[in-house]
Amino acid sequence: MDVLKTVVNYVLNLGAPxxxxxxxxxxxxxxxxxxxKSVLAALTLGVAFSGMTLxxxxxxxSISPAAKAMSKIFHLSLNAIDAGWTGVAAITWSYKSAFLFxxxxxxxxxxxxxxxxxxxxxxxxxxxxxxIFTYVVVLYFTHNxxxxxxxxxxxxxxxxxxxxxxxxHIEDLTGMPGxxxxxxxxxxxxxxxxxxxxxxxxxxMNKPFDSAALQKKIGIFGDNTVMGAxxxxxxxxxxxxxxxxxxxxxxxxxxxMTLFPMxxxxxxxxxxxxxxxxxxxxxxxxxxxxxxxxxxxxxxxxRNELWVTVIILVPVMLIFAMILPGNTVLPFAGIIxxxxxxxxxxxxxxxxxxxxxxGFITTPIFLYGATYFAPIITNLAxxxxxxxxxxxxQLSWSTFEGPDFRLFFAKAFAGEWxxxxxxxxxxxxxxxxxxxxxxxxxxxxxxxxxxxxxxxTAAINVNDSVKNDAADINLDDLDGMDFGASSKSNSSSSxxxxxxxxxxxDLDGMDFGSKSKKE
Amino acid sequence: xxxxxVACGSGVASSELVVKHxxxxxxxxxxxxxxxxxxxxxxxxDILASYDIYVWIARPSEQIQTIVDExxxxxxxxxxxxxxxxxxxxxxxIISGLKGxxx
Numbered sequence: 001m002d003v004l005k006t007v008v009n010y011v012l013n014l015g016a017p018x019x020x021x022x023x024x025x026x027x028x029x030x031x032x033x034x035x036x037k038s039v040l041a042a043l044t045l046g047v048a049f050s051g052m053t054l055x056x057x058x059x060x061x062s063i064s065p066a067a068k069a070m071s072k073i074f075h076l077s078l079n080a081i082d083a084g085w086t087g088v089a090a091i092t093w094s095y096k097s098a099f100l101f102x103x104x105x106x107x108x109x110x111x112x113x114x115x116x117x118x119x120x121x122x123x124x125x126x127x128x129x130x131x132i133f134t135y136v137v138v139l140y141f142t143h144n145x146x147x148x149x150x151x152x153x154x155x156x157x158x159x160x161x162x163x164x165x166x167x168x169h170i171e172d173l174t175g176m177p178g179x180x181x182x183x184x185x186x187x188x189x190x191x192x193x194x195x196x197x198x199x200x201x202x203x204x205m206n207k208p209f210d211s212a213a214l215q216k217k218i219g220i221f222g223d224n225t226v227m228g229a230x231x232x233x234x235x236x237x238x239x240x241x242x243x244x245x246x247x248x249x250x251x252x253x254x255x256x257m258t259l260f261p262m263x264x265x266x267x268x269x270x271x272x273x274x275x276x277x278x279x280x281x282x283x284x285x286x287x288x289x290x291x292x293x294x295x296x297x298x299x300x301x302x303r304n305e306l307w308v309t310v311i312i313l314v315p316v317m318l319i320f321a322m323i324l325p326g327n328t329v330l331p332f333a334g335i336i337x338x339x340x341x342x343x344x345x346x347x348x349x350x351x352x353x354x355x356x357x358x359g360f361i362t363t364p365i366f367l368y369g370a371t372y373f374a375p376i377i378t379n380l381a382x383x384x385x386x387x388x389x390x391x392x393x394q395l396s397w398s399t400f401e402g403p404d405f406r407l408f409f410a411k412a413f414a415g416e417w418x419x420x421x422x423x424x425x426x427x428x429x430x431x432x433x434x435x436x437x438x439x440x441x442x443x444x445x446x447x448x449x450x451x452x453x454x455x456x457t458a459a460i461n462v463n464d465s466v467k468n469d470a471a472d473i474n475l476d477d478l479d480g481m482d483f484g485a486s487s488k489s490n491s492s493s494s495x496x497x498x499x500x501x502x503x504x505x506d507l508d509g510m511d512f513g514s515k516s517k518k519e
Numbered sequence: 520x521x522x523x524x525v526a527c528g529s530g531v532a533s534s535e536l537v538v539k540h541x542x543x544x545x546x547x548x549x550x551x552x553x554x555x556x557x558x559x560x561x562x563x564x565d566i567l568a569s570y571d572i573y574v575w576i577a578r579p580s581e582q583i584q585t586i587v588d589e590x591x592x593x594x595x596x597x598x599x600x601x602x603x604x605x606x607x608x609x610x611x612x613i614i615s616g617l618k619g620x621x622x
Contacts, residue, residue, distance in 0.1 A: 086531060123603060126532045174578055179602060212581060222561035261531045265557060268535035275536070279603055293602040298527035298534070301560045302577030338528065502611045502618075504548075512521040513552025515620040517571045517591055 016094035016384045017053075021046040023099055024270065031277035041270050045093075048266035049386060052090035055263055056083055056387045056395070059256035059333065064393055066249055067330045069239035077328050078321070080374040080394035083387075084333030086264040088377060088397045092133045093267060094384040097145075101131045101152065102278055108156045113286055120163030121286055122182045122294035125275030126268060130184045130401060131155055138410045140376045147413040154409065155184060158430060162186050163294045165437040166346050172442040173350055174299060181342070182294035184402055188343040190429040191365070191404050192358050193436070196347055199354050208447050209352040211304040222311045222336070228257025231318070231332060253332070260333055297342045306345050309355040310336045313363065317398065320363050329370040331398035339366060339401040347433075349443025369403025370396045521617055523555045524570040525597060526577075530559035533576055533601065540600050541574065544610055553617065567592065572616045574609070576601045593619065 011019060021042040028038035060081050071078045083091075092098065105128055112118040134155050135148035142148070163182030171177050199205040220226055232253025236246025300306065317331045340359055348354040374396035381387040381395050389395050408426050411419030440446070523541065527534035534557035541555045558566060564582055567573060568590045574597035579587060587594045593616030600606040 086529070126536070176578070176598060178604075179598065215580075216564075216582060219561060219564060223565075224559070224561070261529050261559065264529070264531040265535045268532050269539055272536055272539045283603060293604060295602055296527075296533045298532075298560075299577050299598070299601070301526075301528050302575075302580055302583075304580055307561060502614050504607055504610060504614075507548040507550055507614065509549040509551075510617075511552045512550070512617050512620070515521045515552065515571075515617070517620050 012096065016096075016386055017046050017049040019096065020049070020094055020098065021270075024274070027099060028273050031273060033273050037273065041273050044266055045270035048263060048270055049090065049094055051263040051266060052087065053386050053388075055256060055259045056087050056090075056381075058252075058259075059083070060387075060389070060393065060395075062249060062252035062256070063235070063330070063332060064390075066235045066239040066241065069241070070235060073238070073240055074322065076322065078330040079392060080329045080371065080378075080396040082329055082332040082334045082370070082398040083377075083395055084260060084335075084397060085338065085399070085401065086260045087333060087387075087395075088133065089129045090264065090267060091377070091381050091384055091386050092129045092136065093271075094386050095132055095136060095380070096384075097135075098129075098132045099274075101128045101135070102274065104149065104152065105131065105156055106278060106282060108153060109160060109282065110285070112157070112160055113289075113291065118160040118164055119290070119292050120160045120167070120180055120182050120294045121282055121291040122160060122163065123279035123282060124182070124294055124296045125278050126271065126296060127183060133401075134184075134406055134410075136380055137373070137376055137406050138413060140379065141410045141414040144413070151409045151413060155187075155405070158187060159184055160294070161430075161434060162189075163292060165434050167292045169346055169349065169437065169443055170300065172444050173303060173345075176299060178292060179299060180292040180294050181297045181300065181346075183297050183342065184405075185297065185339050185342045186346055187402060187405055187430070188340060188362075189347040190426060190433055191362065192343055192347050193429065193433045195358055195361060196354060199357065205351070205354050205357070206447050207353070211308045211352045214308050215304040218308065218311050221314070222307055224257045224261065225254045227314065227335070228254035231257075231335070234318075235330075257333060297338075300342065300345060303345060303350050305350045305352045305355060306341050308352060309344065309359055310338065310341050312356060313337050313340075313359045316360055317363055317367070320367055321398070324364055324367055327367050327371050328374060328394065329367055329396045329398050331367075334370075334398045334400075337363070337366065337399040339399045347437075349446045351447060365403060366399045369400040369407070370398045372407065373397075373400055373403065521553045521572070521620055522570045523553060523572045523574060523613070524563075524567065525555070525557050525574045526560050526563045527557070528559060530557050530562070534558065537574060537576060537597050537600050540606065541610075541613065544606075571620055572613060574600070574613065 011022065024045045025038050025042035028041050063081055067078045067081065102125065105122065109122050113121060131152045135152045138148040138151045139145060159182040163180040166186060167180040170180055229250040232250035233246050236249040241249065314335055317335055317337065321327055321329060321331050337359065340362060341355065344355045344358050374394040377396050378389050378394045381389055387395060404426065408419050408423040412423040525534040525537045538555045538557045545553055564586060567583065567586045570592060572593045572595060573587055574595045576597050579594060595609055595612040595616060597609055599609045
């Protein structure tokens with residue numbers, strides 16, 4: 001027994017960058033992966049951890065002194081550096097019981113589908129991390145692992161119900177049937193719902209707004225590299241740096257912003273074998289049943305309104321960070337507020353003006369959430385040993401995901417009465433949202449003339465199907481043609497080869513090394 | 520070298536998952552000479568023109584569709600790969616797009 005204990009302790013003490021890949025290797029091998037692939041997956045995970053450590057430390061070393069200097073000049077206390085969702089996700093994945101949340105998600109989804117309590121089959125195994133993170137938050141306040149699992153479980157149930165409720169709106173907004181987004185960020189709609197209902201009384205809020213032109217104009221500012229450079233140079237000037245020093249900070253900030261997603265990709269590469277095995281298992285069991293496939297939110301990202309909103313909110317967030325009393329977070333890597341915008345897009349049916357107003361009103365909630373939860377993120381970074389945080393410094397996430405839910409439920413399980421009250425109120429708010437979303441008009445029919453946007457996508461489809469040398473087609477000569485296997489992608493190019501004749505078992509050894517569309 | 524691009528919100532999770540699946544598919548079939556990359560939607564309009572095939576998981580906006588049309592890019596619905604429902608449909612379209620490229 002003592003030997004076993006020693007072994008377990010030894011393994012746990014290896015540190016996250018070794019220990020978690022080891023678990024990954026065992027799981028991947030167990031899932032029937034070839035040795036080469038499981039070794040690669042495990043190593044990639046270790047590399048991802050080390051890489052993220054590198055970037056977060058680099059970011060802190062370049063940003064922190066400037067933030068400190070600026071805080072002094074403006075009498076602020078911006079000592080928490082923003083690692084964004086990519087940074088926090090990386091730290092969270094290195095948590096020792098992280099992998100237990102895959103089976104938890106599967107089990108709850110399995111039971112709810114079997115009992116017909118939901119129609120959503122969540123195959124988004126990447127966002128298991130936000131369940132792990134909820135667990136970490138609850139554990140921090142309650143010191144009780146069981147409560148952590150309970151709250152994570154509640155979150156999973158609510159996400160699946162949200163998936164059911166959003167599906168018809170998502171189909172309307174994107175034109176894609178059968179998919180939904182059972183994502184934690186959409187639950188912020190519970191807070192947005194009462195505000196959005198108030199906006200119904202303002203006539204201009206019921207008008208549509210064309211966002212495509214605006215997106216083209218401001219799109220450049222949303223680029224990670226450009227945004228990093230702008231924030232860097234502003235921060236440099238704010239800190240009273242010289243021009244040359246500010247420009248250097250701009251490049252350093254741009255570097256950190258550019259590298260964050262590059263490192264984060266490695267996590268996805270490493271985790272995909274597990275994710276595939278898990279979602280494959282679920283799909284096998286519910287094959288043939290009508291379910292909504294739950295995926296990550298980017299299926300909504302084709303909507304211009306989403307990008308226009310987050311980019312306009314960037315300066316809003318920076319200004320609030322400067323003027324909100326008590327705020328300690330300097331927005332940086334997490335400044336694109338994805339934690340707000342997905343819920344707002346779905347709730348308002350892609351009404352740009354409403355999204356902007358709601359974003360403006362609720363930005364302080366995220367900053368205060370980030371301030372409040374900064375010690376937890378800092379603590380997590382320290383205990384997992386992924387990031388070095390110097391004394392007097394904190395690590396946070398300026399657009400902290402679901403601050404409302406996480407605060408209320410974690411504190412409720414810690415036995416605080418105000419939180420129990422607010423949790424009950426929150427759940428009632430969810431029920432209201434659920435009922436309302438099931439009967440409210442679809443986004444394309446909700447506002448006076450919001451048809452423009454959806455017509456846009458519809459028009460594309462029509463173009464696609466007609467484009468095929470339509471002039472040559474004789475309408476009297478169509479009898480017996482079978483379009484059953486063709487698809488709309490049979491578009492422009494005359495060199496195009498029909499995909500119908502391709503046999504997927506007969507491709508081996510093809511080499512496209514010398515091919516490209518440019519002749 | 521044929522080049523395929525997949526886009527999502529941050530170029531991290533969803534697009535990378537689809538990239539991984541496409542790469543695995545190519546590897547399983549011994550298909551070589553294809554670069555598969557992930558990016559985010561904010562960057563996409565600036566870089567899309569240099570790719571041969573665009574695999575989308577969010578319906579292309581008018582701006583993206585224009586770039587696709589003007590540059591003779593094959594656009595493929597990647598949702599079947601993303602959701603895991605009949606991914607063969609997307610793979611076939613990708614292969615047909617690749618075969619249509621000139622040497």
